[in-house]
Amino acid sequence: MSQKKIGFLLLDRFSMLSFTSALEPLEVANQVAEESLYEYFTATVDGEKIRASTGVTTVPDFSIAELIASKAIDTLIVVGGSEVPELTNMLVARLQRCAAGGVSLGGVASGVVALAKAGFYDGQSCSVQREFSTVLQEERPRVAVTLKPFTTGGQRFSCAGGCAMLELMINRIADEQGQELAQSVAEALMFESSMMEQSVHLPDPVKLSQPKLAEIIALMETNLEEPLSLTELAGYVGISRRHLERIFKKHLDCTPLKYYIKLRLLAARQLLKQTSRPIIDVAAACGFVSAAHFSKCYKAHMHITPKAERQGKAVPLEAAVATRVGDIPAALLYNSFHSAQMRF
Structure with a gap:
């Protein structure tokens, strides 16, 4: 040796x-x-x-x-x-x-x-x-x-x-x-190998028992700039839209729309914090068709504006940041998702 x-x-x-x-x-x-x-x-x-x-x-x-x-x-x-x-x-x-x-x-x-x-x-x-x-x-x-x-x-x-x-x-x-x-x-070291991809969104038992759900989330993650419709997502994995909505509610306790917007907002936060791209470009990269609506939706979820996020300002202590997908206001979710799909 x-x-x-x-x-x-x-x-x-x-x-x-x-x-x-x-x-x-x-x-x-x-x-x-x-x-x-x-x-x-x-x-x-x-x-x-x-x-x-x-x-x-x-x-x-x-x-x-x-x-x-x-x-x-x-x-x-x-x-x-x-x-x-x-x-x-x-x-x-x-x-x-x-x-x-x-x-x-x-x-x-x-x-x-x-x-x-x-x-x-x-x-x-x-x-x-x-x-x-x-x-x-x-x-x-x-x-x-x-x-x-x-x-x-x-x-x-x-x-x-x-x-x-x-x-x-x-x-x-x-x-x-x-x-x-x-x-x-x-x-x-009492170590057992586990060469698995990082999975922060789905617990392993759910990922294993619900492969369709895992496939849908993977599609969402790779289609942030131009969000797919629920019908398209369901069609890609061979299930009905109604069934798609049911499995999200059962296993993640939220709607598919709420889950999708959460992924897009998290991606936007990383772009704001780690790049100098204009906010309008960040909005477009994450599936929002206007900076104004992006700012409104971002503030509703993060309790801070995109501009303040980029400047590194602290979130007020009294404003508890939403940590669950279901914490995002439904009206903002619908408007964001609907606006993004107007491009198709």
């Missing part, structure tokens, strides 16, 4: 869960093998201490420049959190030199998005958290965005974050040190 050297570039407010999920399999592999198969180092952009999303301060081993210069690393993992940082031109240049030198480069959480925006996943697949997917697909059309927990292959890999990093690292151990050791590591 060969020793591997792994560097972790920690970005501000990085995910501690993602970071420790990457470290633990490496340490367990060393313990099980009773030899130092993995040596790992931490770095920040400037070598200064950095704060994780949990508030814990971490003192790195090196700055990224020192790490690259002093350690012949095999792999570099960019660890982000829930906010996407902008990589400086100097940092991008250093990462490019690493990649050109044969270093395997990957990211986790918002680290994946930062790398993708810098062009490191062009022409390749990368796994991101659902809330980043819409923005990334628009900004980097050459990136094949996937909602799988992680992707591997070649000199690039990616992980959406959290405990999925545990599985990614066990897979890398299998590739680098053999399946037997990887299995021992998985058993020591």
Whole structure:
């Protein structure tokens, strides 16, 4: 078995869960093998201490420049959190030199998005958290965005974050040190593989027992800019419109229209927060035919206007933000959905 050297570039407010999920399999592999198969180092952009999303301060081993210069690393993992940082031109240049030198480069959480925006996943697949997917697909059309927990292959890999990093690292151990050791590591960590796409909308039991419902939601998610009618949705999956309405009410306790508008508003929020596109463009991208109606509908659901959302203003404490699909006023839902379908 060969020793591997792994560097972790920690970005501000990085995910501690993602970071420790990457470290633990490496340490367990060393313990099980009773030899130092993995040596790992931490770095920040400037070598200064950095704060994780949990508030814990971490003192790195090196700055990224020192790490690259002093350690012949095999792999570099960019660890982000829930906010996407902008990589400086100097940092991008250093990462490019690493990649050109044969270093395997990957990211986790918002680290994946930062790398993708810098062009490191062009022409390749990368796994991101659902809330980043819409923005990334628009900004980097050459990136094949996937909602799988992680992707591997070649000199690039990616992980959406959290405990999925545990599985990614066990897979890398299998590739680098053999399946037997990887299995021992998985058993020591009491880990069972589950390569499932992220599902924040449907509980797994419902997803398994109601495949038609899952298909309809997938259609909704891929048709936000030009919403499909309920008749069209029902027809695509081979059921009646009435049956479509029944299964939404039974399993999600809302109407299909309310569910659809919730998806569109959530997508709009990400575009407002993560891009500088004009509000009218955001409205159109999410199926609204006028900025005025979009603003009215957005405020009714989020208790904040699109303009204020973009400016980062806080939602008033007395205004509890609607968290369920059914919390959106019915009149706004109907008007929004009906207006969007006038284009057909």
